Amino acid sequence: xxxxxxxxxxxxxxxxxxxxxxxxxxxxxxxxxxxxxxxxxxxxxxxxxxxxxxxxxxxxxxxxxxxxxxxxxxxxxxxxxxxxxxxxxxxxxxxxxxxxxxxxxxxxxxxxxxxxxxxxxxxxxxxxxxxxxxxxxxxxxxxxxxxxxxxxxxxxxxxxxxxxxxxxxxxxxxxxxxxxxxxxxxxxxxxxxxxxxxxxxxxxxxxxxxxxxxxxxxxxxxxxxxxxxxxxxxxxxxxxxxxxxxxxxxxxx
Numbered sequence: 001x002x003x004x005x006x007x008x009x010x011x012x013x014x015x016x017x018x019x020x021x022x023x024x025x026x027x028x029x030x031x032x033x034x035x036x037x038x039x040x041x042x043x044x045x046x047x048x049x050x051x052x053x054x055x056x057x058x059x060x061x062x063x064x065x066x067x068x069x070x071x072x073x074x075x076x077x078x079x080x081x082x083x084x085x086x087x088x089x090x091x092x093x094x095x096x097x098x099x100x101x102x103x104x105x106x107x108x109x110x111x112x113x114x115x116x117x118x119x120x121x122x123x124x125x126x127x128x129x130x131x132x133x134x135x136x137x138x139x140x141x142x143x144x145x146x147x148x149x150x151x152x153x154x155x156x157x158x159x160x161x162x163x164x165x166x167x168x169x170x171x172x173x174x175x176x177x178x179x180x181x182x183x184x185x186x187x188x189x190x191x192x193x194x195x196x197x198x199x200x201x202x203x204x205x206x207x208x209x210x211x212x213x214x215x216x217x218x219x220x221x222x223x224x225x226x227x228x229x230x231x232x233x234x235x236x237x238x239x240x241x242x243x244x245x246x247x248x249x250x251x252x253x
Contacts, residue, residue, distance in 0.1 A: 001069045007079045011070060015053070015090065019082040022144045029095050031146035034083050036060075039091045041156030048094035053080070058088035082148040095146060100164050104178035106134025107201045108249055111171065111182065113217040114208035115238050118143040122153025123239040124206070129157035131246040132253065136163040137171055137203070140214055172220040175203055184221035185241050186213045194225040199249030206242045 004011060017024045018032040025031050030050060033039060040061055042049050051068040054060055055077050063069060077086045110128045115121055121143045125136050143150055145165070151158050166174075175182055183197060184205040205221060207213035212235070218224070227236065227244050236244070 001071060003071045004076060005073060007076055009076075011051075011053075012076065012080050015080040015092070018092065019080075019148050022147070025095070025144070025146050030092050031095055031151060032082065032148050033091045033093060033151055034081055034089075034148055035087045035152065036089045038151065038156060039089055041159050042091060042093055045156075045159035047159050048096075049091060050094060051092040053077070053090040053092075055086075055088040060089070083152070098162060098164060100166055100170065100174065102174075102177070104134070104174060104180060108133045108199065108246075109135050109137060109180065109203040110242060110246070111137045111139060111203050111205040111217070112142050112238070113168075113205055113213050114140040114211065115142045115206065117209060117238070118147045118149035119153045120209065120237070120239045121145065122150040122155075122158075124242045125150075125154045125161055125163060126157040127239065127243045127246055129154075129161040131250040133161065133246060136161060138163060138165040139168050139171055139217065168214075168216045168220060175220075181222040182220060184213050184218060184224045185227065185245060186218060186221070186224045187226055188218070188221075188224040191224040191226045194227045194245060194248055197223070197225050197248075199245075199252070202249075204242075204245050204249070206238050206245075209238050 015032060018030060033042060043061060049067050052063055053070045053072055055072060055074050081090060110133050112121060128136050145163050180201060180203050182203045182205055205213060205217055227241060
C-alpha cells in the first residue's frame with residue numbers, strides 16, 4: 001500500500017486527466033469510477049481493475065493482488081475526485097476491448113442518436129440493463145460512455161450491459177445482417193402508437209434532447225413510434241422516453 005500526500009503527485013495528475021479528457025482516457029485505455037458502489041460492481045463483474053485510491057475512513061472490500069492501492073488524505077481526494085462531494089473511494093479500470101459485433105444475437109437493443117448529456121446516457125444504460133436489453137449503441141457524437149458523470153449515472157451497468165460507438169451506416173448494416181428492425185421515437189407519416197408495436201426482437205432509437213432523431217437516423221428506421229401524451233407536451237427527456245419504451249417492450253416478455 002502506498003500513501004500520497006501531495007496534490008501534484010503524478011498519479012493525482014493522471015486521475016484529473018482521466019476525469020477531464022476523452023482523448024486522454026482513450027489514449028490510456030482507462031476510466032475513472034468515483035464511488036464505493038462502482039468499485040464493488042467492478043470487482044463483482046471481473047473488470048480489469050488497475051488502481052484503488054481511498055481515504056483513511058473509507059471501508060474497502062477485499063482487493064485482488066496486483067491492484068495498486070493508494071491511501072490519500074481527504075484534501076487530496078477532493079482535489080482528484082470528479083464529484084463535488086467525494087465518497088472516499090476512486091478506482092481506475094481498463095476500458096474493455098469490445099469491437100463491433102459481426103452479428104447481433106440478442107433480442108433487444110437501444111440506439112442513442114446524438115444524446116450529449118452524460119447523465120442521460122448513463123441513466124439510459126442503467127435502464128437498458130434493468131429491462132433486459134442486450135446492448136446500447138452510441139451514434140452521432142453522444143456523450144462519452146466513460147465520462148465520470150456517465151459512469152456514475154449507470155450505477156454499475158457500465159460493467160454489465162455492453163455498449164458500442166459506431167456510425168449510422170455501420171449500425172444500419174449490422175441491424176440488417178442481424179434481422180433486427182429499427183424503431184425510432186419520432187413523428188412521421190408511418191408512426192405507430194408505442195403501445196401497439198411488436199418489440200419481440202428489435203432496436204429502439206432515441207434522439208437528442210433538443211433535436212430528436214437526426215435525418216440520418218430517421219432514414220434507416222424501419223418504423224417510427226410515438227409515446228402518447230397530452231397535446232400541449234412536445235416531448236419527453238431522452239432518458240424518460242427510453243424508460244417508457246423499454247418498459248413497454250419488456251412487459252410482454
